[in-house]
Amino acid sequence: MPGNDVVISIKDMVKEFPTASGTPARVLDGVTLDVQRGETLVIMGGSGCGKSTMLNCLIGEYEISQGRILYQTKEMDKPGDIAQMSEVKLNQVRKRIGILFQSGALFNSMTVAENVALPLQEHSEVDDAVIDVVVTMKLQQVKMLPHRDKMPAQLSGGQKKRAGLARATALDPEILFYDEPSAGLDPVTSAAIDELMMDLSKKLNVTSVVVTHEMDSAFRIADRMVMLEKGRVLSIGPRSQFESIRDAAPESLKTVDERLINQFLNGSSEGPLTDAEGMSEFEKLIGVQ
Amino acid sequence: MSDSPAPRGEGRAGLHSAVELIGRTAARRWGDVHEQVSYIGALAILVKLTLIWCWRGLLGSQVRFRWNALLDQLVRVGVRAIPIVVLVEVFIGIILALQMAPTLASYGQLEKVADIIAIAIVRELGPLLTAIVLSGFAGASIAAEMGSMVESEEVKALRAHALNPYHFLVVPRFLATVIALVGLSVVADVVGVFGGLLTSVLVLDVSFWGYIDATQAALSLQDYLTGLFKAGVFGVLISMIACHEGLSVRGGAEGVGRATTSTVVKCIVALIGTDAVFTAMFYVWGI
Ligand SMILES: Nc1ncnc2c1ncn2[C@@H]1O[C@H](COP(=O)(O)OP(=O)(O)OP(=O)(O)O)[C@@H](O)[C@H]1O
Ligand SMILES: [Mg+2]
Numbered sequence: 001m002p003g004n005d006v007v008i009s010i011k012d013m014v015k016e017f018p019t020a021s022g023t024p025a026r027v028l029d030g031v032t033l034d035v036q037r038g039e040t041l042v043i044m045g046g047s048g049c050g051k052s053t054m055l056n057c058l059i060g061e062y063e064i065s066q067g068r069i070l071y072q073t074k075e076m077d078k079p080g081d082i083a084q085m086s087e088v089k090l091n092q093v094r095k096r097i098g099i100l101f102q103s104g105a106l107f108n109s110m111t112v113a114e115n116v117a118l119p120l121q122e123h124s125e126v127d128d129a130v131i132d133v134v135v136t137m138k139l140q141q142v143k144m145l146p147h148r149d150k151m152p153a154q155l156s157g158g159q160k161k162r163a164g165l166a167r168a169t170a171l172d173p174e175i176l177f178y179d180e181p182s183a184g185l186d187p188v189t190s191a192a193i194d195e196l197m198m199d200l201s202k203k204l205n206v207t208s209v210v211v212t213h214e215m216d217s218a219f220r221i222a223d224r225m226v227m228l229e230k231g232r233v234l235s236i237g238p239r240s241q242f243e244s245i246r247d248a249a250p251e252s253l254k255t256v257d258e259r260l261i262n263q264f265l266n267g268s269s270e271g272p273l274t275d276a277e278g279m280s281e282f283e284k285l286i287g288v289q
Numbered sequence: 290m291s292d293s294p295a296p297r298g299e300g301r302a303g304l305h306s307a308v309e310l311i312g313r314t315a316a317r318r319w320g321d322v323h324e325q326v327s328y329i330g331a332l333a334i335l336v337k338l339t340l341i342w343c344w345r346g347l348l349g350s351q352v353r354f355r356w357n358a359l360l361d362q363l364v365r366v367g368v369r370a371i372p373i374v375v376l377v378e379v380f381i382g383i384i385l386a387l388q389m390a391p392t393l394a395s396y397g398q399l400e401k402v403a404d405i406i407a408i409a410i411v412r413e414l415g416p417l418l419t420a421i422v423l424s425g426f427a428g429a430s431i432a433a434e435m436g437s438m439v440e441s442e443e444v445k446a447l448r449a450h451a452l453n454p455y456h457f458l459v460v461p462r463f464l465a466t467v468i469a470l471v472g473l474s475v476v477a478d479v480v481g482v483f484g485g486l487l488t489s490v491l492v493l494d495v496s497f498w499g500y501i502d503a504t505q506a507a508l509s510l511q512d513y514l515t516g517l518f519k520a521g522v523f524g525v526l527i528s529m530i531a532c533h534e535g536l537s538v539r540g541g542a543e544g545v546g547r548a549t550t551s552t553v554v555k556c557i558v559a560l561i562g563t564d565a566v567f568t569a570m571f572y573v574w575g576i
Contacts (some may be wrong), residue, residue, distance in 0.1 A: 052327075056445075059449050060448075061445055061448060061449065091451035092451075093447060094448075094449075094450065094451040097449075099446075099447070099449050101442050101446060103441065103442055105441065105442035105443055105445065105446040106443075106446075107443055107446070107447075108438070108441065108443065118450070118452070119451075119452070120354075121353075121451045122353070122451075122452055123450075166448075168563075243482065265303045
């Protein structure tokens with residue numbers, strides 16, 4: 001039932017950054033996609049193609065240049081455009097979403113436990129004893145309980161990320177955004193994080209939007225996948241569609257897009273992704289028109 | 290213009306380039322002015338937002354006021370600055386006494402040294418020097434701290450959790466700096482006068498009680514109040530400039546460094562400029 005239970009509907013989203021030269025740099029160039037309730041949508045794409053920028057737009061951190069981002073959380077009776085919302089309304093939406101930043105983004109002046117407790121203290125009415133129980137539970141989930149009283153500076157990169165995940169889930173959000181959750185984690189912890197993400201989405205019906213470069217992880221968790229390229233949606237579809245492109249022989253694929261996705265998913269150094277840039281550089285070098 | 294007709298083209302070009310030069314210079318100056326005005330505008334907006342969030346935190350019911358954060362900041366900005374403020378002001382008292390003594394002695398008015406020191410410190414040097422010390426001591430550290438928070442995405446994370454950075458970060462630093470500066474100015478007044486007293490009694494042979502009496506006679510309540518009022522305004526300036534510089538950091542560690550330096554420079558210019566305006570106003574109004 002597409003369109004019926006859409007949580008986030010992105011229409012023609014354009015994001016430009018001003019540059020010194022005056023012509024703005026267009027990082028997102030008309031992205032249109034819907035996120036269904038309860039699904040796990042994986043966003044892929046080369047480094048610098050605008051994935052983090054897209055997440056920043058989705059959480060209202062960046063103002064988009066054109067287009068619309070409509071949210072339909074459970075407490076909203078009709079979809080609302082976050083670009084048009086007042087700060088108060090936007091914060092209502094933000095309380096329903098959690099985000100794990102690429103760097104963890106912990107509050108450096110607080111301990112791990114205080115980081116997780118902060119959203120609870122500020123946004124819920126429960127007393128400190130209850131908050132303490134919730135914090136313990138959330139830290140247990142990401143196996144960070146032994147580090148609860150450490151400061152962020154005393155944590156490794158992976159530990160920061162896990163603590164960030166505990167904080168993102170503190171308020172039991174409806175929607176979770178993950179910016180490269182498994183980058184820099186060992187395979188076992190990474191698999192554990194994947195398990196946790198799947199748990200959250202299956203048991204609590206959390207909608208997840210995941211940016212990742214780890215293909216194993218992506219194919220483990222995804223219901224649907226999106227491939228971004230130069231700020232546009234190159235392809236979007238169920239996991240099976242991407243699996244079949246991945247497993248096909250490059251020669252058997254008909255379109256350039258498919259060959260490009262095939263190359264990306266397999267991480268091979270030969271293919272349209274490298275050809276386009278490689279050739280033009282080469283051509284420039286030898287002066288071919 | 291001379292009678293002999295100048296070669297037309299060249300004359301035109303000369304005039305042209307002169308006009309162009311004036312135009313360009315004006316445009317550049319205007320650009321500077323524009324920049325200054327927009328900086329002041331940005332500060333004014335920050336002050337407005339900060340006051341709104343102070344109001345909401347202290348009197349509203351939606352948000353809890355973060356007393357702990359305020360206390361932390363008070364310790365950091367105020368308490369830790371006490372030793373250096375004491376040191377600076379004692380020296381200033383000593384310096385003033387020694388500088389004034391020869392001139393006053395030549396008029397046979399050496400006991401007036403107490404009056405001069407009292408007025409100079411309480412109305413002027415107590416608040417101003419404390420503020421300058423605090424620009425380096427607290428302003429720079431607030432800017433660096435906020436700047437690195439921006440860089441490590443902490444500020445973004447606050448907003449993403451529907452937590453307002455003004456409420457969380459700016460309000461405690463603002464209130465702490467204002468309260469600390471007023472408090473430290475009182476300390477500065479006392480130790481500054483004490484420095485003068487010490488020198489006068491030990492070096493200039495002024496009598497202890499004579500000095501105390503003269504100080505009391507010289508000072509009125511107004512002197513204290515204008516001094517402390519200025520201290521409050523200086524606190525607003527330092528905290529707002531530091532928070533503004535910190536929150537607008539771009540470009541990594543280098544950006545943080547730049548923000549720190551420019552905070553100190555801008556604070557000192559703003560402090561002395563504001564002080565001049567206030568002193569002129571108090572002079573005209575006779576207070
Ligand atoms: N604040 C900004 N101002 C100007 N340009 C920016 C800004 N943020 C990102 N960009 C540019 O936008 C592009 C996309 O950046 P983004 O961080 O979204 O990439 P990404 O897809 O997340 O890459 P990665 O996989 O390496 O994290 C980059 O070319 C970057 O230079
Ligand atoms: Mg990124």
